[in-house]
Amino acid sequence: MSDITAELAVDTNVEGDAKPALLSVQSPAKQFSVYEATSEELIERSMAPIKKEFLCPPPPSRAGKPNDDADIKAPQTGLVQEKKSKRQQKRERREKSTINLCPQIARTEDVNSCQYKEKCRFNHDIEAFKAQKPEDIEGQCPFVASEMKCPYGLSCRFYGTHRDIADGEGNSEMNFFNKETQRLLWKNKMTYIKADAKLKSLGLLGNARKINVAEENNAENTQNGASGTQATEVAVDSAVGSEQLASDMTEDVDIPAPLEADEVRPMKKAKSESEQNSNPGDVGGVDDGMKVEEETEKNGFSTLKAQVEDEDSIKTAETDGSLKLHPREKIKLIDFRDKLYLAPLTTVGNLPFRRLCKVLGADVTCGEMAMCTNLLQGQASEWALLRRHSSEDLFGVQICGSFPDTVSRVVELIDRECTVDFIDINMGCPIDMVVNRSAGSALLNKPSRMKNIVEVSSSIVETPITIKVRTAFFEGKNRIDSLISDIGKWGASAVTIHGRSRQQRYSKSADWDYIYKCTKNASPDLQVIGNGDVYSYLDWNKHKSDSPELSSCMIARGALIKPWIFTEIKEQRHWDITSGERLNIFKDFVRFGLQHWGSDTKGVETTRHFLLEWLSYTFRYIPVGLLDVIPQQINWRPPSYFGRDDLETLMMSESAGDWVRISELLLGKVPEGFMFAPKHKSNAYDRAENG
Template identity: 65%
Template sequence: MDEPGSETVENSTISGEALSSVHNSNGGVAQQTPEQLVARSIAPVKKEFLLPPPLRTSSTSQNDDVSDAKDKTPVHSGLSKEKKSRRQLKRERRQEQKSARNLCPEIAKTGHISSCPYNDKCRFSHDLEGFKAQKPADLEGECPFFKSEGSCPYGLACRFSSTHINGVPSGNLNSQKKSSEINGLNKDVQKLLWKNKMSFPKADAQLKDLGLVGPHGKSKRNFCEDKEGDNSDSTKCPLADDKGSCEVNCDSGSKFECSLEDIKEDDTDIKVEADVHCPQKRRKTGEDSDASVAEDIIEGSCIQAKPEAKPEAASDVIPVETDSSLKLHPREKMLIDFREKLYLAPLTTVGNLPFRRVCKVLGADVTCGEMAMCTNLLQGQASEWALLRRHSSEDLFGVQICGAYPDTVARTVELIEQECTVDFIDINMGCPIDIVVNKGAGSALLTKPMRMKSIVEVASGTVDKPITVKVRTGYFEGKQRIDSVITDIGSWGASAITIHGRSRQQRYSKLADWDYIYKCAGKAPSTLQVVGNGDVFSFVDWNNHKAEWPELASCMIARGALIKPWIFTEIKEQRHWDISSGERLNLLKDFVHFGLEHWGSDTKGVETTRRFLLEWLSYTFRYIPVGLLDVIPQRINWRPPSYYGRDDLETLMASDSAADWIRISEMLLGKVPDGFTFAPKHKSNAYDRAENG
């Protein structure tokens, strides 16, 4: 995952007070040369477009509106409210479903109350007149479903129902998505995952083959990895065999013991190993009453206690398809070529399917879904499986997963290969978010090379799809460890590695260290493709990185695509695109159209589309039009001064006010609901906060 929103003071828009001090000082923006401004990481906007200091410093009401809006967001207001139990939340959800706002989908499609097969037992409202009375006004434009399919699956609930022909059209709710989107979770498989009855023969056989399964079928959690120099003695590892030793295979073939002192160094390991109960049993005890605890359930499937499973567990016979003698050699596996391809990074929140469709139209070659947690996928969470959905236009598509242990990752990749159509599977070993790292996943794996090896080996041995890895330079600044294992990663089974040129400790501060990326690319074997990542913001950046190190397969583009998704067009056409405000608005219209197709054209779908549009607008305002700059191209770490555009729309798009982003959304999706507020999920200058990466 490339956490897009966390930036330093260097990479963010400077505040009004800072701008005021810059304008009012003797060396103000208007008085400094473009070279001096660039040296201070301030965008050299042409003098005729700069706003005078009084206009900027006096417009405090706009900033007050933004701060007031942030104070009124549910995130802040929820902190003072009494915490509700899961039962109470469930009761409120059911009451909400019964309200007139949530009309039964069957009745909405046909317009007849008798069309619902559940009658009084239906969990949705059957108050047709009440729904019509409170339904918001229809939006301008045509229904995206009716225009392409001739029928709308949302019927009366559609916000474009006035454009439907012949009254209320009927249609299959899944008809549109079946033709354009794939990788949905099968209901039967989801039920098996809920009940923890899903079998993973390939993964289990590979875990056994690599010695990652204990004597009783339990998965070894690699307690002994990276404990060189530890002088523990008497206390034995809980996974020790009858002789009192816990054996782990390392590169040198040596075996060593671990102790409980080693385990105490990793709180996550203690929590996972101490809890050997099935998630279903934990629900009965009420230990996971908090929604967040659900994510802390064992990574991977719990041990099955079914009587019918005993014969399989006792048998040493491996199915033919998982026989190690018939496994493909890494050189015989399916390959994927990233060379010279434009790679859109997997981006949290904003890298959704509609955004990826926009980037595909603008020239992206490779797309990847948002990072999905292995634990959530194995629990059958629909919201997590939604991150794996693929549009038909994504001709080279991968999914990114994140897990802390080999057994979890192995079972996840087997499940993905079985249920989804993907071209490659990327394993995230660089996510810096605290909630991920504290579970032993993401960047935490950079400190455990033996666990990295186990994860890559078992994943590549379980599936035929190419396995790629995304990492950072290291965990701590100055202690860069990836170059020490770069020669081994290819032999572990990875087809490619993406290196983000920052450490976990660095988060998104300072510029990416491309010299270190070049160093790693130089050490990588010819069979391992190396993709660089960090601060690519123009075709000039792309050309420089490729010219500096031709062996580099490609460059991954992350925040650059969020701020200006037409960067793919610029790279392919080798030009600086001075895109107009009208052309930018058309891109937003395309996103809204794709969003309504993906999330739905009813009120819920419209507001979901609005939310993700606003998240994207919290990045696009950082773009400074080419025609306004004295020096091109714009660098990603430049702070824009206070300026106005060449027309009113361009000026509006340059605003850092959430109120102005809402105004843009209203131009495309109509008025916001009463009491609507918005604060971006990824806030500038808050990179030290867990929720912002």
């Protein structure tokens, strides 16, 4: 730790010396000085009451002028990322150059080991690769440190620390996307017997679905002042368009070539040489050995059923015992009561971050939101969001879709292909792209469709179904309290209520009084989980004591800013964490990231990217020892201040250049021409993870 502190004292970051956090609140016309204000006055203005000895003095150029000028936020400096087209990115990935060494040769260090020989799109010249390979990163290979044989071989950025280790199980991830399942989805040959049988019985397939959608939209548009005839016409057109879009996306197409080894990033255990030779179609150690017929039979349906929809099979499924409506015993399969629940978080809620939160005390984890249409198209990147680590002992996946048929088919598919403890359906996402597709919080305006989605999904699988909602779509028009008594009857095991409307987004504090009201109206069988602004163990205690019926609280932005909040809640204390302890947490994330995304150059830079995305939230944390009043509130903005050491000061900087500097302490120098801009622009304080 002393070495790093010394390095920070003499070195400069990407854009200069480490800068303290800047003032971030506009001052009113009345003169106001943060240096003279009391803690109460600062809190009233949503400013953090920093101890006076840690406040930065006014700039010399402002001497003799009103101090309120110092409250004006200075322009933020950072790194801007140039946007590349997907085609350009794909071309660069596949470009045959000396730096792109064949993965098989990298693992074996044998130029004759690649089965594709001269047809391989990767480089086979080991000496040319070594000449251009970047220097090794300081530290030990994360696989070797875990007593695993590194699957990246020569291409590993920690190659110098490799040693002979016998092949073993090593990888502890699961829910890998089966290649044959992907082929069936690509060719639109997958069948969903249980889902389609239930949809058919409820009149939610084909033309019946179009009529149902038309009636839903008619009711909604009538409430908004549109005539019934116009509403019906618009609804039918919308339904037909959706059907056509689904047909276009799943039409019969040629199967693409096998995925490249570097595209199947999350690793699977490398197969033995004899297994690879028995299946020449294998690439990069991905397990493709099972035939279509064997895989589909294992999942409960034959290839014939996958190719031709058998009416007799549908009729049989309709009377199958697995289609019982809402088996109440399912609710007993999962218990959220008093468990610390890490929310599904867009971009930052990846598997390495969830592993980190498990180490710090989280009980329940949930994968990032996956779009149903993308899953049904067989997109590997979307299926990667369902990946699970063995340390996640209570794990769920979150999906988002617009219609009962889309969602229920995905639910059936996940139940067959993945190992999960629950499936959460997002009905609260506020993102425009999702809402414009009639998904996420748009479903709050269509309660009958909400019912159909939950009813069909919960009746076809034994895996518990949960949903996540907001208070309403429009501000001031709360409606979950009128639906909460029915949600349990639909078949949901639990509901998470985010205490904000879609229109409100994150502009105001969460309405926990409304969450309490909904909790009291819920049926005893339905577990209710509150969500919004939980940032300390005192917040957790208050919500649990104010509403004993509340099963648990979901933690979202609080975990992004300080993932050790789970430790604080379990130990019932405010952890005055040091900069060294925080750096160790970043080191753990980097280690988990390299094991997940890879220890080669691409894996290192992917890990760096997600570390920087996370750092765009963590700079908001204000150390307990610097505050006059504790605990910190999530909406407090700090005045200009510095930390107790150089590293702590660097960690609280809102400059993207300083976040890059932190990443260089852990992952080495950034590549030449490196660019970064946070995806969520989270330094705006009122933006955050998906809803």
